[in-house]
Amino acid sequence: MSALRTSNPTGQAVATVLLAGGKGSRLHDLTTAESKPAVHFAGRNRIVDFAMANVVRSGLDRLLVATQFAPATLHDHLPARWGGHFPDGGMILRNGHNRYLGTADAVRHNWAQIKDWGSDQVLVLAADHIYDMDYAALIAAHRASGAAVTVAVDVVPLSQASSFGVMQADATGRIRSFLEKPAHPPAIPGEPDRAMVSMGIYVFETDWLRDALFGQDIESLDFGHEVIPAAVSQGLAMAYRLPAGPSGQAYWRDVGTIDALRQSHLDFLGQQPVRLPRISTLSEWYLGRGSVAMPGALVPSSARLSQCLVAPGVRIPAGLVVGEDPDEDDRWFRRDRNTLLITQAMLDRRDTMRRATFLPAGTRPSLQPRDVA
Known part of the structure; x- marks a missing residue:
């Protein structure tokens, strides 16, 4: 700079x-x-x-x-x-x-x-x-x-x-x-x-x-x-x-939409279309597979994320796969055109509902699929 x-x-x-x-x-x-x-x-x-x-x-x-x-x-x-x-x-x-x-x-x-x-x-x-x-x-x-x-x-x-x-x-x-x-x-x-x-x-x-x-x-x-x-x-x-x-x-x-925000990040791969105000490295935010992590997010190497934007502070669970099964993705995450947004609240809700399937009948929480409209 x-x-x-x-x-x-x-x-x-x-x-x-x-x-x-x-x-x-x-x-x-x-x-x-x-x-x-x-x-x-x-x-x-x-x-x-x-x-x-x-x-x-x-x-x-x-x-x-x-x-x-x-x-x-x-x-x-x-x-x-x-x-x-x-x-x-x-x-x-x-x-x-x-x-x-x-x-x-x-x-x-x-x-x-x-x-x-x-x-x-x-x-x-x-x-x-x-x-x-x-x-x-x-x-x-x-x-x-x-x-x-x-x-x-x-x-x-x-x-x-x-x-x-x-x-x-x-x-x-x-x-x-x-x-x-x-x-x-x-x-x-x-x-x-x-x-x-x-x-x-x-x-x-x-x-x-x-x-x-x-x-x-x-x-x-x-x-x-x-x-x-x-x-x-x-x-x-x-x-x-x-x-x-x-x-x-x-x-x-x-960068007014989730998809535009992720796509603009990707514009910086291999070039610098504008000067960054502060020195950053690709390893700070680029996850590969067209995915971007925001500050404080922890993404284990066993996770496989495609075309995702991971919100700040998110803890991605080991082995999580997102971006390959549209029906499954849309149950839990917000889709904006070609981008899936992952927040901690979405992951927590996913974890709660998945664990609920193993509870005895009558004790499962009443949760509806998340509205992503």
Whole structure:
């Protein structure tokens, strides 16, 4: 990993807001009591560490982290892991206490701090993606464009675009249309199988953002649904394409599902599509057979796991076979497309029910097969 930058290359301080309050409900058991940005990735890293490493490498030193769901882990982890890069109170953590009603509303609630910083631009980041990006280059492009807002974008297969904000831009990069999670996303002109999507990363002119958040339309709660479409309708929004990373290609993944989380881990096999914020080894998390273990999991060599994601702290029993008998797997474990999630609660329930078959009639517990819908 290259040395983390500590100087400010942007030429002028920028107020940075990291939105880290999401629950990540599609990660199911992994986010029952943990926020999505706090979920582990590639050993001891957490998802939030990728955005944090980008912030530090980009030399940004005015950071507000807006947390909300299950904030305790982030409030412990971020100061311990990253606090040394933000002297003089440069990193501020704010728990929304369930007051934030959307991404834009989180920024609105913290406007007093942004105002105190007196910055001409506000950089808004999502804390739950895996990617490598120089925000200084994004900010420089925004300033050169004269736009009110610049949206960082990537290109994804059209079949996946419905999960994102989808846009079309002209030859100059000015965004001409923006649709948030459309059922029928438009393709890039001339590329019928691909779409341009928002990464949830924005640079705003501070004055324009203030007016958008506190103007007559006080119902602007979300950037994707209200604020960005407003800028597009005014002709004031530009697109910034994610440059290639260390692998030679652009890499950005919204690890919003169990299957996406496991598949993103596997992207690191044999290459490093983005720089890991902390040194980890494959032996810390890769089990073979397309399976991944999260920190604290113990997996004996006699177990045979295929395309599994083993949750933190799980104790896999000797000889366990998962991933070869779909009917048996679906009785006990959660399936998400090509991935099976294994938690300790699932194993405990499996053990209880299997032992119950050997109890005398009338003493067996009344347990129903686990709902994996």
